[in-house]
Amino acid sequence: MNVTFCGHAQVVQIEQVTEWLYTITQVLIEQGATTFYLGGYGAFDNLAASVLRAQKKRYPQIEMILVLAYLETTKDTSGYDSTVYPPLETVPRRFAISHRNRWMVESADVVVAYVLHDWGGAATTLRYASRKKKKIISYCDRVGS
Template sequence: MTVTFCGHNDVYGDEKIRSWLEAVIRQLISEGVTHFYCGGHGGFDRMVSSVLEQEKKRSPQIQRILVLAYLEKNHYEDDYDYTMYPELEKVPKRFAILKRNEIMVQDNDVLVAYVTHSWGGAAKTLEYAQKKKKRIILYPETQCSEQED
């Protein structure tokens, strides 16, 4: 089972969202998830990367995968185990992130989303996942309890 993330650049209520994200990721790991895909843009993605780095210490089998929208170097590549680049050369640059997000949704089983308003790339990605009938874990609607170690 594989997971992808989407969320807004601005993350409000950081500690509350981070606690939720930690619980969600731990729950998914307990369900057998080993591959976590992220786009690497914005505040939510940086938070995801940080939580995954923390969880990798406890669960070294997990893989943190950065899915690039552009071939140029991403400043956050070192925060991931490896990178992937879907074939997006023929996609106009202004649509590359949206197309990359759609590919991530298609290729994964679960979408973990921090989407608090109905506009922007994260909202479009969430809407796409809903159309594709993917399992969606949405902040703040989905609650996960902290698991004991």
């Protein structure tokens, strides 16, 4: 099972979101998730990567893949098992991230979402995942919210 993440550049209530991510990723791993696609931009992406690095100590079989929006990047890739560059060579640079996000959704079985409002890149990606009929696990749908 392949999983990707979709969320805002800023995160409020970091402790609650971190706890939620630990729970969700553990359940997904126990259900057979092995590959996690990460975007590497913004607080939610970084939080998801941090949680997965901790999960990797318990579940060394999981693979963290950084999906690059730009072929020429200065992004630190050392905290990931590998990187992948989707076929974006013909995409104008200003659209690279949105096209990369669509590729991540298309490549995933499950989208874990931290989207609190309906505008911006994270909301656009979440709507795309919904149109593609992906299984979405949303922070907004958690029990007790």
